[in-house]
Amino acid sequence: MAVNEAERRAMSRALELAALGPRGVNPQVGAVILSPEGDILAEGWHHGAGSPHAEVDALSKLDPGAARGATAVVTLEPCNHTGRTGPCAVALLEAGVSRVVYALDDPGAVSGGGADRLRAAGVSVDAGEQADSAHALIHGWLTAQRLGRPHVTVKWAQSLDGRAAASDGSSQWITGPEARADVHRRRAAADAIAVGTGTLLADDPSLTARDGDALYEQQPIPVVIGSRATPDDAAVRRHPKTALFYDTHDLHAVLADLHARGIQSVFVEGGPTLASAFVAAGLVDRVLAYIAPVLLGGDRLALTDIGVESIDAAHRLTIDEWQPLGADLLAIAHPALTTEEGAA
Template identity: 85%
Template sequence: MAVNEAERSAMRRALELASLGPRGVNPQVGAVILSPTGEVLAEGWHHGAGTPHAEVDALSQLAPGAARGATAVVTLEPCNHTGRTGPCAVALIEAGVSRVVFALDDPGAVSGGGAERLRDAGVGVEAGEQADAARALIGGWLAALRLGRPHITVKWAQSLDGRAAAADGSSQWITGHPARADVHRRRAQADAIAVGTGTVLSDDPALTARDGDELHPRQPVPVVIGARATPSDAAVRRHPRAALFYDTRDLHAVVADLHARGIQSVFVEGGPTLASAFIAAGLVDRVLVYLAPVLLGGERLALTDIAVPTIAEARRLTIEEWVPLGADLLAVGHPTSVNENDDENEGAG
């Protein structure tokens, strides 16, 4: 049975409701319950870990039996497992819902399978309605689920000859205003922004995301990694979000803790030591390199040791796009996979 206009409208509303929920360990999910004639009976969304899932949140607003014969429109396949809450598929079956329309399959090995359970109970199921919009909404959660850790972007700005700073250590500003504005826009899209203690001590960055002179409504959690102490009057301590400090060089432990806290994406800003450590550890999913048309010379390289002893072991990147930003140029790429290398080698024949 094809999705009708009332269900399409309900899915658009469910996506709006989903966006009200917090980003974190659990996905943002919204639900709308429709009567057999297409009228909205109830709405709900997931308010955070440990709270009722979107379907149950919506059902809780109805009197017993009021959902019998109704249609549930949900942004993610109803779950099929018992955690801190029960299986949503079972809740819908017990409520007497006769049809479920959802946008995305639940990719969880434990939580997936709700659609099959619904069908086995005689409930009509339609999957894929506005899937692209739902995927865009919870893309960070999907990436973190796939990776088993946050999605990590490493960013740096450099001169054409690969320097991050001049001989005296000054680095503001290598790039122009359009490039810096682009950085702030990308900061606001991340859940956390990470720097090393060296950068905190030398530059005293605020680590905020700004739109001109104003703070962006969405701010990343500042993360400082390194053994040296952060001064009590450091700008990062005045950030709108409480900073996280890690006195360790074990980046895998840091990333695991961030993942446990519900951080889905990390924006690594520097400096060269921290950026190089993430690359050497294989903890990079995307690279942003802002290239400025200046020459600096000297020893202050944008990257240091990234564990490449020979050219055969170079860490190759696949460039996704080149973005002109005023006089500067942004390279957006990701580490080249084995399959991509194989494709290139086949093409070279």
């Protein structure tokens, strides 16, 4: 059965609802219950760990029997397991829902399978509606489920000839205001922002996400990686979120600890040394390269040694989008050998 216009509109609304939920160890999920005629009966979203899932939140706003014959439109496949709450697939069946439309499959070995359970009970099920938008919303959670670590975005700004700074080390500003605003918007969408101690000592960054002169309501947790001490008066110590300091160069260990803390997305913009270390370790899920139409020359490259000794060993990328930002150009890419679900 094809997805109809009312269901498409309901999925757009469900995605808006999902974004209201907190980022954390659970995915952001939204749900809309439609009558057989396509009218909205109820809406819900997941409010955080231990609270009712989006489908149950929506159903709880209806009188008993009011959902019989209805359609549930959900941004993620209804779960099929009992954790702090019961299986959403069962809740939908018990409510008498006759059709389910969802955007993304649940990748969990335990929580997945809800669609099959619904189909086996005679419910009409359609998957994939607005999957790209749903994926963009919870890509960190998806990566955490598949790889057991946060989703890692590595960002850098460079001249057209691949330099991150001029010969004297100055780099403010290679790119223009539109590109810098885009960076701050993306910072605000991440759970954590990471730099190395070299960048921290050289630039004393605040690592905040700013909307003009104001701070975004959502701020990433600052993460500082490296063995050099951070001064007591460093700007990062005045960040709205308490910074995490890792006296190590073991990026796998850092990501494992961040994952254990419930951090699902990390925005890396700590300069060429840290960016190159993440690339060399194969720990990059997305690259954001902001390219300015300037030439700098010299040896201050945007990336340094990433372990490539021959062209055959090159880290190949797939471009997802070329995005103009004022005079600059943003390349958004993911590793070519990684499936899009695990990379983007």
